[in-house]
Amino acid sequence: MKNIFVEGPISTAFIADSIQKHAAKTSIGAHDIFLGQVRADIVNDRIVSAIEYTSYQELALQKMQEIREAIFEKYALTCMHVHHSLGEVKAGELCLFVFTSAPHRRAAIDACAELVELIKNELPVWGKEVFDDETHQWKVNKEG
């Protein structure tokens, strides 16, 4: 089973490298990439300085495998890559990288959007929003 988790933030160098690797796949005409970035939200005068992510990894990887198969079944994709941070990701850093590639744009775009929803709704991952005064609250995922 493919591991989607990386320790800490996702670097832009890693993203560039991932894109570059697809240059040899010349049946690809379209890539779509979604990136999640930690927001410095303000809650009652406290500012979110980081999110700490934890997961039930065994269940998450199994669920991700099911999602992967369902997406490949539904869309004419050439490939799909998902990376999610664990541990601390500071405000302004990247915590999620979803990457779909296909011969034509419709499949890449639709698959990427659907993957993002499935990852947010179905993967057992939890975010703890840590404030600048070291208090925290647990992140709640909402639509959009």
Added chain:
Amino acid sequence: MKNIFVEGPISTAFIADSIQKHAAKTSIGAHDIFLGQVRADIVNDRIVSAIEYTSYQELALQKMQEIREAIFEKYALTCMHVHHSLGEVKAGELCLFVFTSAPHRRAAIDACAELVELIKNELPVWGKEVFDDETHQWKVNKEG
């Protein structure tokens, strides 16, 4: 008026740098990126080795300005960047980079998808598909 055109292919280093520049904008929670890549399509035993792009630039930049304003009007975006190649882009190289950022994912994803359609349908840009035997045909944009 912002120039969206770059000579030759779009590099992954340029993409990484563009993403990195948004780390300081900590109201952003979601980025969506669309990348167009030149496909090595096969037509009657000839393989597309490159696309040569030309544009009516004065009209294109004016049209892009209108598109930009309409998209900012319609979606709660933090920023939007579009880069399109001119001249030769070889198979496997990137010719289009559309990048939207927003506090929440729905706006970034929907704006990016709409921008890609508008760019393909409304910008005066033409692609000449050059085959490996040096013959060519003019690219035709289809849905998806």
Added chain:
Amino acid sequence: MAIQVLFFGQLTEIAGNAVGVDVAATGTLRGLEQELWTQFPLLKDRKYALSVNQKIIKEDISLADGDVIAFLPPFSGG
């Protein structure tokens, strides 16, 4: 029989990361849940799903020795 129980997300603040529970040989998932409500009263009012051996289980089922149960509060990845 010995059952391992895992807690995630905000539930770790109520119950820690994991506890081992010894339940009767005829134990069921909902019976175990009730036992844990007694042990950690704040748990009862929280929203969560339960998994048994990495499968989300909505109904009641019988437990077997060595089963791994997890309390999963609403997911908030991404």
Added chain:
Amino acid sequence: MAIQVLFFGQLTEIAGNAVGVDVAATGTLRGLEQELWTQFPLLKDRKYALSVNQKIIKEDISLADGDVIAFLPPFSGG
């Protein structure tokens, strides 16, 4: 009066990149189009839009000295 005419995409293979055209002082866009069809007969069967001074124009309009007309075949960017 002097009008500049630009051709793009596949139309450059019929008419080159640009021509200067001298039209009567009462010239119109559709009149100019007809003149160019005579000059470049293959142009007539092609699909294209016309712009005048960087605005797409669908109807007929009067032309003025110095106007820039462009023949724009279907776009294929991206």
